[in-house]
Amino acid sequence: MGSITRDKVQDKYKQYWSFFRRPKEDIVAASDNDDVPAFVDTFYNLVTDIYEWGWGQSFHFSPSIPGRSHRDATRLHEERAADLIAARPGRRILDVGCGVGGPMRAIAAHSGAHVVGITINEYQVARARAHNRKAGLHERCEVVCGNFLEMPFDDASFDGAYSIEATCHAPRLEDVYREVFRVLKPGALYVSYEWVTTALYRADNPAHVETIRGIERGDALPGLRAHHEIAEVARQVGFEVVEERDQALPPAEPWWTRLKMGRIAYRRNHLVVSALAALRIAPKGVVDVHEMLCETARHLSDGGETGIFTPMHIILCRKPLVPAS
Ligand SMILES: C=C(CC[C@@H](C)[C@H]1CC[C@H]2C3=CC[C@H]4[C@H](C)[C@@H](O)CC[C@]4(C)[C@H]3CC[C@]12C)C(C)C
Ligand SMILES: C[S@@+](CC[C@H](N)C(=O)[O-])C[C@H]1O[C@@H](n2cnc3c(N)ncnc32)[C@H](O)[C@@H]1O
Numbered sequence: 390m391g392s393i394t395r396d397k398v399q400d401k402y403k404q405y406w407s408f409f410r411r412p413k414e415d416i417v418a419a420s421d422n423d424d425v426p427a428f429v430d431t432f433y434n435l436v437t438d439i440y441e442w443g444w445g446q447s448f449h450f451s452p453s454i455p456g457r458s459h460r461d462a463t464r465l466h467e468e469r470a471a472d473l474i475a476a477r478p479g480r481r482i483l484d485v486g487c488g489v490g491g492p493m494r495a496i497a498a499h500s501g502a503h504v505v506g507i508t509i510n511e512y513q514v515a516r517a518r519a520h521n522r523k524a525g526l527h528e529r530c531e532v533v534c535g536n537f538l539e540m541p542f543d544d545a546s547f548d549g550a551y552s553i554e555a556t557c558h559a560p561r562l563e564d565v566y567r568e569v570f571r572v573l574k575p576g577a578l579y580v581s582y583e584w585v586t587t588a589l590y591r592a593d594n595p596a597h598v599e600t601i602r603g604i605e606r607g608d609a610l611p612g613l614r615a616h617h618e619i620a621e622v623a624r625q626v627g628f629e630v631v632e633e634r635d636q637a638l639p640p641a642e643p644w645w646t647r648l649k650m651g652r653i654a655y656r657r658n659h660l661v662v663s664a665l666a667a668l669r670i671a672p673k674g675v676v677d678v679h680e681m682l683c684e685t686a687r688h689l690s691d692g693g694e695t696g697i698f699t700p701m702h703i704i705l706c707r708k709p710l711v712p713a714s
Contacts, residue, residue: 391434391512399674405431413612422560425611429558432609433510435678447491449554450700452641459647467495473705474549474578476500483547485537486555490517497529505531538564542572550579557584560611567626573708583702585616590697600691607685619704628706636701645693648686655683
């Protein structure tokens with residue numbers, strides 16, 4: 390379970406759960422905002438192994454593609470990000486919230502660029518480095534442990550940047566966008582795949598509210614943003630918005646199909662996890678984490694089916710050549 394010692398897993402899970410199950414207003418209260426990155430780190434200590442085991446090395450969704458595997462659909466979704474920011478050999482590209490590096494390896498292989506990833510989770514850094522080496526991409530894929538709200542990189546040191554389903558963990562989007570803006574060279578492009586509520590979401594519909602709250606508490610989110618807030622924030626920190634679209638809309642095929650189809654597999658996984666915990670091979674607490682993920686999967690597919698939520702609101706931005714006066 391990530392960097393958590395066996396005996397602490399259950400306590401850490403309880404701490405995580407009591408933090409994120411509270412109303413959103415309490416989490417976004419000024420003092421608690423500063424605690425969010427630490428709880429996000431705990432979350433990834435708890436879920437990273439299960440995600441890799443049950444999903445793969447890319448921790449994000451992608452539209453299904455008829456006749457193609459999930460792996461192919463995932464790779465194409467990642468390559469789209471590389472193409473949008475014109476990643477190519479000789480360019481230094483930043484991966485904001487890189488997980489265990491599935492997208493980073495696909496993008497380095499596809500574009501020939503040098504990719505530097507940042508994640509707050511030490512365990513993911515170790516996993517990503519091991520995967521990079523195994524894939525023979527370690528010379529073009531670097532991984533740094535750090536907070537994307539205060540990045541350990543020089544101003545204007547990257548030729549492009551992308552974030553795939555990661556900035557949703559930031560309590561204030563402007564804090565991470567401002568950091569990305571700072572480290573990009575003038576003229577460089579940034580693409581982000583954002584988790585947002587869509588125009589179909591109704592705050593006065595209790596079923597909608599329950600779905601969105603379920604997504605937030607099971608995915609370590611301090612509060613989902615509305616689709617129309619994203620471009621506003623990008624402009625506020627100085628970006629020009631080149632393009633914005635919801636990649637989940639038709640003609641795209643549903644992104645939640647695999648999540649929904651997997652229900653039988655989750656029950657089987659649940660038995661495996663419970664047996665491992667009973668035999669004391671897996672730490673106490675892992676069963677609770679797995680149960681939380683089963684419930685989260687249900688909320689996510691409800692969000693997809695009702696159309697009130699999308700994990701792929703794409704925004705493409707440019708840092709202007711000349712700073713705005
Ligand atoms: C971007 C984020 C993560 C998105 C997805 C990668 C994950 C969201 C929900 C996860 C899962 C739910 C059910 C799990 C299942 C019960 C287990 O047996 C196997 C793993 C799951 C399928 C797991 C895999 C990853 C997700 C789909 C967030 C955090 C911002
Ligand atoms: C859902 S995962 C996506 C990972 C990767 N983009 C992918 O698609 O496989 C979100 C990532 O954001 C990272 N993250 C969240 N908050 C962070 C923060 N404040 N600073 C750095 N990384 C953060 C997590 O550690 C995790 O690696």
